[in-house]
Amino acid sequence: MGDEFSRIARYLAPLAGPEGLGLTDDAALFTPPAGAQLVFTADQMLEGIHFIPGDPPALIARKLLRRNLSDLAAMGASPLGYLLTTALPPGIDESWLAAFAEGLAQDQTEFGIKLFGGDSSSSRTDISLSATLIGHVAPGEALRRNGAKTGDDIWVTGTIGDAALGLRARQGTLPDPSGYLINRSLLPSPRIGLKLAGIVHAAIDISDGLIQDLGHISRASNLTAHIQADLVPASQDAAMLGAKYLEARLTEGDDYELILVAPPGNADRLAAVCGSLPVTRIGTMSEGEGPVVTRDRSGRLVNLKHFGWQHF
Numbered sequence: 001m002g003d004e005f006s007r008i009a010r011y012l013a014p015l016a017g018p019e020g021l022g023l024t025d026d027a028a029l030f031t032p033p034a035g036a037q038l039v040f041t042a043d044q045m046l047e048g049i050h051f052i053p054g055d056p057p058a059l060i061a062r063k064l065l066r067r068n069l070s071d072l073a074a075m076g077a078s079p080l081g082y083l084l085t086t087a088l089p090p091g092i093d094e095s096w097l098a099a100f101a102e103g104l105a106q107d108q109t110e111f112g113i114k115l116f117g118g119d120s121s122s123s124r125t126d127i128s129l130s131a132t133l134i135g136h137v138a139p140g141e142a143l144r145r146n147g148a149k150t151g152d153d154i155w156v157t158g159t160i161g162d163a164a165l166g167l168r169a170r171q172g173t174l175p176d177p178s179g180y181l182i183n184r185s186l187l188p189s190p191r192i193g194l195k196l197a198g199i200v201h202a203a204i205d206i207s208d209g210l211i212q213d214l215g216h217i218s219r220a221s222n223l224t225a226h227i228q229a230d231l232v233p234a235s236q237d238a239a240m241l242g243a244k245y246l247e248a249r250l251t252e253g254d255d256y257e258l259i260l261v262a263p264p265g266n267a268d269r270l271a272a273v274c275g276s277l278p279v280t281r282i283g284t285m286s287e288g289e290g291p292v293v294t295r296d297r298s299g300r301l302v303n304l305k306h307f308g309w310q311h312f
């Protein structure tokens with residue numbers, strides 16, 4: 001593999017916007033949109049933790065961007081560009097970097113972003129990647145976790161639990177004949193571009209499982225989320241696997257759907273904003289014990305053994 005500078009020139013410089021100055025200066029120069037509030041978020045992808053060794057490099061690249069884009073979506077922000085840092089082990093093939101850059105290029109086009117800059121180095125053994133996304137939002141329109149009010153409805157976009165089941169399918173412990181669940185795990189769809197300001201009191205994206213991420217809204221808002229498990233929407237492929245995966249669907253997985261908390265009476269407005277993306281009411285915010293209370297359709301408590309992914 002060529003030296004660092006020729007690799008950057010060959011694979012990364014073509015991805016840079018004018019802000020990146022051809023990746024030949026010490027830093028990027030960026031003029032923010034007039035009057036905008038800037039929004040920053042960073043996420044890592046570590047080999048063996050966030051992806052499986054041998055995963056297709058283009059999909060790793062796209063998921064790295066999409067995890068960050070989902071955080072911008074959760075804040076109600078629109079993306080502008082990103083900084084990228086890579087640490088690659090010495091043995092890695094040059095075709096890996098070519099395919100990785102190809103994946104970045106594909107999603108740059110899809111989401112209208114450019115590379116602003118970053119850093120490349122070598123690692124001892126594992127691939128380690130990080131992206132910092134820069135987005136913008138009109139002042140006062142950012143969505144926060146702490147705005148939920150008693151009586152607000154809890155909504156989710158899309159379907160919940162596909163990524164958790166997709167990971168199991170990749171590990172060979174459940175069937176995925178259509179490949180749908182695996183695809184949802186490898187290539188999430190960040191819900192960028194929904195005009196939620198003025199409708200939604202609080203929002204978060206699901207990166208560590210529905211219950212745990214909903215719990216972050218509860219804690220930040222000093223309330224309890226009461227949800228009904230059977231209202232949590234399942235994809236056709238997830239539903240076919242049956243009720244025994246309910247707990248996995250609720251507590252695991254990086255779905256990158258949004259949890260939206262809105263005052264009652266907003267069903268039509270939310271549906272209009274989400275267009276072809278389904279949005280489903282799963283419960284209500286109110287007083288109570290603990291961050292999230294889950295019941296079945298007859299009102300019985302559903303006891304969940306664990307609440308979501310813990311990093312440490």
Ligand SMILES: [Mg+2]
Nearest residue numbers: 071074205207
């Ligand atoms: Mg997040």
